[in-house]
Amino acid sequence: MQIEFSGRSVLVTGSTSGIGFAAAKEFAAAGARVVVNGRSQASVDAAIARLKEAGSPVEGFAGDLGTASACARLLDEQPAFDIVVNNIGIYGPQDFFETTDETWEKYFQANVMSGVRAARAYVPGMVERGWGRVVFVSSESALNIPADMIHYGFTKTAQLSISRGLAKRLAGTGVTVNAVLPGPTLSEGVIEMLKADAERTGGSIEAVATDFIAAHRSSSILRRPSTVEEVAHMILYVSSSQASATTGAALRVDGGIVDTIA
Structure with missing residues (x-):
């Protein structure tokens, strides 16, 4: 299969x-x-430079899409897309009883409303053209709510509701909507979080991440964190023409952490 x-x-x-x-x-x-x-x-400039080194022509947009003003500016500069991947997100542990209204609102705007606004802006054009893909990058935390990040888990569950509902709203249009649910993934942010433990133990980042999964995600079947490329491959597949019959789905790339057969 050539995507x-x-x-x-x-x-x-x-x-x-x-x-x-x-x-x-x-x-x-x-x-x-x-x-x-x-x-x-x-x-944005740094990312573009890295991609150009790899021979990939790309464009960029600088702006916090967790705000309505940046989303409006993006629509002015880029009026149409065939595929929208709603990947923007913030995370961080905080006890429920110490999480302020402002933090809840910040997470909601960044993790949920950014995708709502992008879909609202670009999906009508996809429908007119009879083809489109919308992908929400959720998390296994949408199903396996972390006790130390309830505010984060809530936003990831909300993405699943929006993804499923929007897929049903777009039935028969040629536009699919899906969610991808990564588990623990060795992104730059996670690596930064694990550095202190790696330095303290003298182990590698990969070893510390594997130990974290054993301690905190013991249901993992993969027994290691995913790579960013492994998650990206699922995003690309569900965005492709080959995935034309997949819509309204929650596709897990969690290494089997969520213990379910569904």
């Missing part, structure tokens, strides 16, 4: 590093016109 995106335009939000960057790189390598996004011009 290619020649003639397709793709927006990957939150794509200057991690899973988003890996997906942008794979889309570009497969022939798509890709727009990468980050909150600062410096991060």
Whole structure:
């Protein structure tokens, strides 16, 4: 099966590093016109430079898509996309009783409303053209709510509701909507979080991540973290023409952490 995106335009939000960057790189390598996004011009420029080194022509948009103003500016600059990957997201542990209203609102705007606004802006054009793909990058935490990040898990569950409902709303249009649920993944952000433990124990980042999974995600079948490329491959597949019969799905790339046969 040869997946290619020649003639397709793709927006990957939150794509200057991690899973988003890996997906942008794979889309570009497969022939798509890709727009990468980050909150600062410096991060966008750095991502574009890295992708150009790999021979991938890309464009960029600097702006915090967790705000309505940045989403409106993006629509003005980029009026149409065939594929929208809603990858922007923030995370971090915090006890429920210490999580303020402001934090709840911040997570909701960044993790949920960014995707709502992007879909609202770009899906009507996809429907008119009779083809389109929307992907919400959720998390296994949507199903396996972490006790120390309830505010985060809530936003990831919300993405599943939006993805499923929007897929049903677009029935018969040629536009599919799906969610991809990564488990623990060795992104730059996770690596940064694990550095202190690696330095303390003298172990590698990979070994520390594997120990974390054994201690905190003991239901993992993979027994190791995923790579950003492994998650990106699922995003590319579900965005492809070959995945035309897959819609309204929650596709797990969690190494089997969620203990279910469904």
